[in-house]
Amino acid sequence: MNYPSALDILAKAFPSDLYLVGGAVRDYVRGVETGDFDLAGAAKPDEIKSALRGGAFKVCDSSPKLGTLIISGEGARFEYTTFRTDSYPEGSGVHKPDGVVFTDDIQLDCRRRDFCCNAVYYDVKRGKIVDPLGGIGDIERRTLRTTRSATEVFCEDGLRIMRLVRFVSALGFSPDAEAESAARALADRLKDVSAERIRDELDKILQGKNVVNALELAHSLGVLGMILPELAANDGLAQPAKCHSYDVLRHSFHTVEAAREDIKLAALLHDVGKAEAWKKDGNMHNHAEYGAATAGEITRRLKYPNAVIAETETLVREHMYDINADARESRLRRFVARNHKVIDKLIALVRADSKGTGLFDDSPRADRFQSALDAMIKKKIPFTARQLAVNGNDIKKLGFKGEKIGEVLQELLTGCLDGNLGNDRETLLAAAAKLAGRTSKKEDL
Ligand code: ATP
Ligand code: MG
Numbered sequence: 514m515n516y517p518s519a520l521d522i523l524a525k526a527f528p529s530d531l532y533l534v535g536g537a538v539r540d541y542v543r544g545v546e547t548g549d550f551d552l553a554g555a556a557k558p559d560e561i562k563s564a565l566r567g568g569a570f571k572v573c574d575s576s577p578k579l580g581t582l583i584i585s586g587e588g589a590r591f592e593y594t595t596f597r598t599d600s601y602p603e604g605s606g607v608h609k610p611d612g613v614v615f616t617d618d619i620q621l622d623c624r625r626r627d628f629c630c631n632a633v634y635y636d637v638k639r640g641k642i643v644d645p646l647g648g649i650g651d652i653e654r655r656t657l658r659t660t661r662s663a664t665e666v667f668c669e670d671g672l673r674i675m676r677l678v679r680f681v682s683a684l685g686f687s688p689d690a691e692a693e694s695a696a697r698a699l700a701d702r703l704k705d706v707s708a709e710r711i712r713d714e715l716d717k718i719l720q721g722k723n724v725v726n727a728l729e730l731a732h733s734l735g736v737l738g739m740i741l742p743e744l745a746a747n748d749g750l751a752q753p754a755k756c757h758s759y760d761v762l763r764h765s766f767h768t769v770e771a772a773r774e775d776i777k778l779a780a781l782l783h784d785v786g787k788a789e790a791w792k793k794d795g796n797m798h799n800h801a802e803y804g805a806a807t808a809g810e811i812t813r814r815l816k817y818p819n820a821v822i823a824e825t826e827t828l829v830r831e832h833m834y835d836i837n838a839d840a841r842e843s844r845l846r847r848f849v850a851r852n853h854k855v856i857d858k859l860i861a862l863v864r865a866d867s868k869g870t871g872l873f874d875d876s877p878r879a880d881r882f883q884s885a886l887d888a889m890i891k892k893k894i895p896f897t898a899r900q901l902a903v904n905g906n907d908i909k910k911l912g913f914k915g916e917k918i919g920e921v922l923q924e925l926l927t928g929c930l931d932g933n934l935g936n937d938r939e940t941l942l943a944a945a946a947k948l949a950g951r952t953s954k955k956e957d958l
Contacts, residue, residue: 514541514635516550519587524637528564529556529617532634532643542652543684552593553634558582562592585697594623599669599741606671606702608710620645627673629658629667630686651896655686663695671702675714677768682721683722693734700735711740712815717778719769727780728766731752740815743807744781748786758871761787768869773861777826778821780865782808805830827855828862838878843931845885846894850930853896856886895929895936898922910943911949921945 516533524531531554540547557566558580562572570586570613580595585626598621599610616622623645633648635641642649651658657677659666667673674696680686688696703711718727731737738745747761757764763785772780786804790797812822834840834848837958849856860879867876888894901922908918925941928934934944 514538514640515546516637517589519553519589520550520591520637523570523584523591526565526568527554527556527568528560529554530639531556532619533637534626534634535631537646537669538635539652539684541635542633549587550591552584552591553596553622555596555619557595557615558600579610579814580615586734595762596737597625599624599625601669601767604668605670606699607780608670608672608706610669624660626660627670627676628680628692630656630680632660639685641902649859655684657686657688657692659692659695663692664699667695667699667702671699671704671706672710672714674700674703674734675706675711675718675866678727678734678736679714679717681730682718682724682727684721684923685723685726687741688716688730693730696736697734700739702730703739705734708816713819715740715815716778719781720774724777725766725770729763732762741781741785741811743788743811744785747784748844750788750791756870756872764869764871764950766869767871768865771868772865773858776828776862776865778817778856779808779825779832779858779862780869782811782825783829783832783862783866784814785811801830801833824855824858826935828850828859831855831859832866835878835881838881840881842885845881846889846930846932847927849882849886849889850896850926856882860886893936895926898926900936901925901941902936902938903945907942908945911945912946913949921948924948937956 514533516537520533531552533550534553535551537547537550558574558577561582561584565572565584569582573583575581575583575592580597582593584591584593596616596619598614598616600612601607602611621636623634626632629646629648630651631648633652634643636643646660657680677688677692677696681688683748718724718731721727728737728744732745732748744762744765747765750761751766752761754761759767765781765784768780768783771776782804784800784804785807786800786802787797789803789807790800805826809822809826813824825900831848831852835845836877840848852859858884863879863882864876867873869880889896898919903925905918905922913921925934927945928944929936934940
């Protein structure tokens with residue numbers, strides 16, 4: 514098995530047997546490279562700290578109550594978890610165990626894990642696999658089977674249902690019948706899981722190769738209804754056959770699949786406003802406006818960073834611009850300038866939207882945005898007032914005051930975007946002087 518050589522050095526100094534477990538072993542059995550090395554063993558945090566003291570490895574508590582440590586040294590970093598059994602508060606799906614008992618029995622440790630495919634161990638000192646629950650067979654069959662009764666496993670920690678969907682997306686595995694029906698029955702446990710953890714799993718789900726299957730499963734389990742009810746409401750909402758082969762919800766799934774990795778969330782939410790538009794207006798004309806507001810609510814609720822919230826709102830709001838691909842060049846330039854911070858992502862979203870219909874491979878609209886952008890760069894047309902060849906001081910010298918200065922700069926920018934002004938000092942100062950003349954006749958500058 515391939516792992517950092519630091520691990521052999523660590524194993525030699527370690528006070529108990531030392532095992533790799535989880536993603537690293539799963540990926541090894543699947544024949545895939547991995548970068549994430551989770552360790553486990555019978556040694557307790559204090560024993561490890563004293564055994565490694567003064568050596569090449571640094572040990573930090575990550576969660577002392579749960580027996581997790583970060584061990585780093587010799588160019589590698591590992592997360593270590595002491596063998597344990599967990600107990601969870603009854604009747605809720607909170608992620609954190611309220612009682613933890615350390616054990617030296619691997620047969621007990623494997624049972625507190627979520628899926629058998631994640632409970633395969635690699636004994637580093639002996640160089641052999643330990644597979645107490647038949648997880649290797651599951652990996653070969655690409656099956657997600659819980660380590661105990663599925664009801665028990667999901668009742669304890671609702672996040673495991675999100676993890677199930679994530680493994681479907683990332684690995685192309687499928688839950689067995691028991692795991693699937695328990696997940697369906699217990700999807701409401703997600704209400705006890707923190708927004709941040711749901712968000713982190715959602716992000717991983719969206720990056721998976723099998724994202725369409727995973728989102729379909731999430732919907733059928735009721736997971737989507739729990740975490741994104743506004744999106745789930747688009748199920749069955751039909752769209753004109755000449756532009757779409759899917760209903761709104763499936764189109765959203767396929768758009769995510771077609772989207773670049775940095776716009777997956779916007780792809781998922783780009784049409785979220787359609788159900789609301791249909792309900793309120795009987796048509797979908799204003800779905801981008803409705804959708805932008807809803808996408809803002811969703812991303813705030815899931816505690817995304819402010820920059821992601823703002824960007825997602827903008828992408829959703831603007832994704833329908835120039836829907837008939839007939840806007841004048843000057844309008845396109847204004848659109849590009851207005852959205853210059855996200856224009857690259859917006860173009861990528863429009864392309865994914867088009868692919869996500871299941872009918873088209875290209876997007877004339879995206880091509881038009883791209884060529885407007887390219888031409889602006891080539892001709893050095895400014896995107897913002899700051900890029901103008903004049904600044905606020907220049908405008909002030911012409912006699913303008915306060916807010917007026919910004920307005921004049923905006924007007925000059927619009928002149929450049931519309932192709933009426935060149936971005937050079939002489940032209941802009943002349944244009945501003947003209948504005949001053951016009952204004953001074955009517956009012957104070
Ligand atoms: P990856 O690292 O590829 O995201 P992983 O399976 O290694 O996937 P981690 O979150 O790194 O996932 O956790 C390591 C192991 O710890 C898992 O394989 C699993 O055995 C166990 N585990 C993690 N989270 C849970 C959980 N919520 N419930 C039960 N066991 C868990
Ligand atoms: Mg891992």
